[in-house]
Amino acid sequence: xxxxxxxxxxSLALFWMAAFTLWWQMHAWRTPExxxxxxxxxxxxxxxxxxxxxxxxxxxxxxxDHTIQRLLESTHTDFEIIVIVGHDDPExxxxxxxxxxxxxxxxxxxDTHEKKNKPKAMNTALPHxxxxxxxxxxxxxxxxxELLAHVxxxxxxxxxxxxxxxxxxxxFHSSWYSLRNCLEYFFWFRSRLHLHAQKGFIPLGGNTxxxxxxxxxxxxxxxxxxxxxxxDLGVRLSSVGKKVVVAYDSDMVTxxxxxxxxxxxxxxxxxxxxxxxxxxxxxxxxxxxxxGQRLLARYTLMTPFLQAFxxxxxxxxxxxxxFLDVPVGVAFLTFLPLVTAAVTFVFEVVGLYDFGKQYxxxxxxxxxxxxxxxxxxxxxxxxxxxxxxxWREQRGRNDWELTxxxxxxxxxAEPLREDVPA
Numbered sequence: 001x002x003x004x005x006x007x008x009x010x011s012l013a014l015f016w017m018a019a020f021t022l023w024w025q026m027h028a029w030r031t032p033e034x035x036x037x038x039x040x041x042x043x044x045x046x047x048x049x050x051x052x053x054x055x056x057x058x059x060x061x062x063x064x065d066h067t068i069q070r071l072l073e074s075t076h077t078d079f080e081i082i083v084i085v086g087h088d089d090p091e092x093x094x095x096x097x098x099x100x101x102x103x104x105x106x107x108x109x110x111d112t113h114e115k116k117n118k119p120k121a122m123n124t125a126l127p128h129x130x131x132x133x134x135x136x137x138x139x140x141x142x143x144x145x146e147l148l149a150h151v152x153x154x155x156x157x158x159x160x161x162x163x164x165x166x167x168x169x170x171x172f173h174s175s176w177y178s179l180r181n182c183l184e185y186f187f188w189f190r191s192r193l194h195l196h197a198q199k200g201f202i203p204l205g206g207n208t209x210x211x212x213x214x215x216x217x218x219x220x221x222x223x224x225x226x227x228x229x230x231x232d233l234g235v236r237l238s239s240v241g242k243k244v245v246v247a248y249d250s251d252m253v254t255x256x257x258x259x260x261x262x263x264x265x266x267x268x269x270x271x272x273x274x275x276x277x278x279x280x281x282x283x284x285x286x287x288x289x290x291x292g293q294r295l296l297a298r299y300t301l302m303t304p305f306l307q308a309f310x311x312x313x314x315x316x317x318x319x320x321x322x323f324l325d326v327p328v329g330v331a332f333l334t335f336l337p338l339v340t341a342a343v344t345f346v347f348e349v350v351g352l353y354d355f356g357k358q359y360x361x362x363x364x365x366x367x368x369x370x371x372x373x374x375x376x377x378x379x380x381x382x383x384x385x386x387x388x389x390x391w392r393e394q395r396g397r398n399d400w401e402l403t404x405x406x407x408x409x410x411x412x413a414e415p416l417r418e419d420v421p422a
Contacts, residue, residue: 004330010313011333017306018340020299026347028191028248038194040247043146043153051079051148052131052213056121060139061091067141068099068106076148081106082128084121092139117400118206119222119229126221135210136230142255143208150252151210160245161215162237164193165208166253170359172367176374177265177381178258179367183348186355190248196300197246201285201293203276203300204234204244208254215242223282227398228275235279235297239287250358266385267401273304273389274398307386345372 028038053071057064064083071081083096087110100106109128111121122136133155137143147165154163166189172182189205196202209230219236222229237244259265279285285297299306352371356363392398 004327008330008333011336014310014313015336015340017310018337018344022340022344022347024192024195025187025344026191027195038190038246038248040150040249040252041153041157043149046156047076047078047149047152048156049078049133049152050131051076051133051135051151051210052129053079053081053135053137054084054122054125054129055081055137055139056084056118056125057092057096057139058086058089058116058121059092061095063140064092064095065099067137067139067143068096070141070143070145071137072103072105073145074143074148075145076152078131079105079148080130082109082125083107084109084111084125086110086116086121087112115399117224117227119226120224122229123221123224126217129213132213133210134213134216136207137254138207138256140256141207144252144254147208147252147254150247150249154245154247155210155212158245159243161212161242162204162234162244163210164197164202164204164244164246165210166190166248166250167205167208168250168253168255168359169258170255170361171257172355172361172363174258176370177262177378179352179370180374180378181258181265183352183355183371187351189246189253193246194248196296197244199293199296200290201238201288201297201300202234202244202246203228203231203279204237206230211237225398226275226278227271227400228279231272231275231301232279232282232284235282235301236284238293238297239284241289262381266381266388269382269385270388270392271401273307273386274393276301276304277389277393278398304386304389307383310383341375345375348375 028035055064055067055071068081068083071079083099083106085093085096085108093108093110096106096108100108107128109125111124113120113124126134133151135148135151151163151165154160167185168189169178169182169185172179193202193205207230211233215237219233219240223232226232234244259268280298280301285294285301288294288297348371349368352363352368355361
């Protein structure tokens with residue numbers, strides 16, 4: 001009897017978790033009006049804000065110069081680029097200094113911390129920022145020239161304290177997991193972050209995020225010991241009522257590449273998950289004024305625990321239902337999570353088509369097959385990363401596992417066929 005109750009309870013919990021996640025994932029596509037509201041407004045031609053663009057770079061000599069050149073092509077005229085390099089990274093430093101010698105808008109700041117990570121690097125540069133707004137980019141980013149003009153307009157028309165732009169992994173054709181990784185970013189920045197902003201609680205993205213300089217300084221910058229400093233900053237600013245605006249436009253997104261190997265992806269996702277656990281334990285989210293906000297925060301930040309739990313319990317639950325003598329009704333409940341999984345797969349197929357259409361990429365039948373077949377394996381990887389994050393957090397291991405970049409997103413992807421409308 002107790003076994004049946006346990007199986008039924010777990011199955012229902014997994015069903016509702018998957019259903020809520022799917023509903024949030026679909027937020028931007030609920031109505032045409034909601035979809036239209038997620039985009040940047042058209043700039044009016046005025047420039048009222050200045051920008052300090054932080055570019056932390058560690059062992060990124062292969063991609064850094066391209067990113068700096070893209071930022072220098074911005075149509076906005078009032079900005080500076082602050083490249084942050086480590087004192088023990090001469091190759092990246094040389095690339096940054098050559099760029100600074102070519103253009104006075106580029107400055108180099110050296111991070112001398114013995115143990116280095118991204119938040120420490122950005123905190124090192126924060127006192128050097130002269131702009132009204134601080135923007136953050138990664139060293140491999142491909143930034144649209146008109147992005148700053150759109151962000152300037154968004155700040156002025158919405159009176160926001162923070163503007164989060166879109167980020168999109170683009171090299172979906174590189175591997176089976178790259179395809180799923182790209183689609184994850186598409187749903188997260190295209191849809192779910194807009195829901196978080198609407199609800200007043202948002203874990204900010206790692207780059208293409210812009211914060212008013214005085215707001216950032218009042219918040220004492222980034223937590224130097226957090227592995228998800230972007231999420232932490234968003235939670236802290238949300239908890240004190242700062243207004244965050246999210247805008248996504250496929251023309252304006254910052255383009256990036258997926259991790260180059262499964263192990264690199266596992267380590268990256270482990271770092272993010274562990275960072276979420278750290279933010280949860282800090283309890284800044286408890287200061288959110290609304291019960292619904294706190295509930296959303298708890299669920300979002302507990303995702304690593306939930307993924308780890310799901311990764312262990314789903315196979316066990318299915319095995320118990322198949323091999324033990326349980327009532328038919330209880331056995332039926334064990335298959336409820338599969339219903340949401342099937343609906344999610346359909347939505348992902350439609351999402352992949354929309355992704356290809358928006359970015360002018362040729363999505364072939366083989367990509368749809370890889371999407372569906374690779375789904376269970378990708379979930380295993382996510383569960384493994386979640387379990388590893390919990391294990392590292394319990395062991396007190398918080399070293400920064402760096403994700404290397406080779407510029408896979410800079411090579412031309414397969415173009416869309418001419419007979420398919422873009």
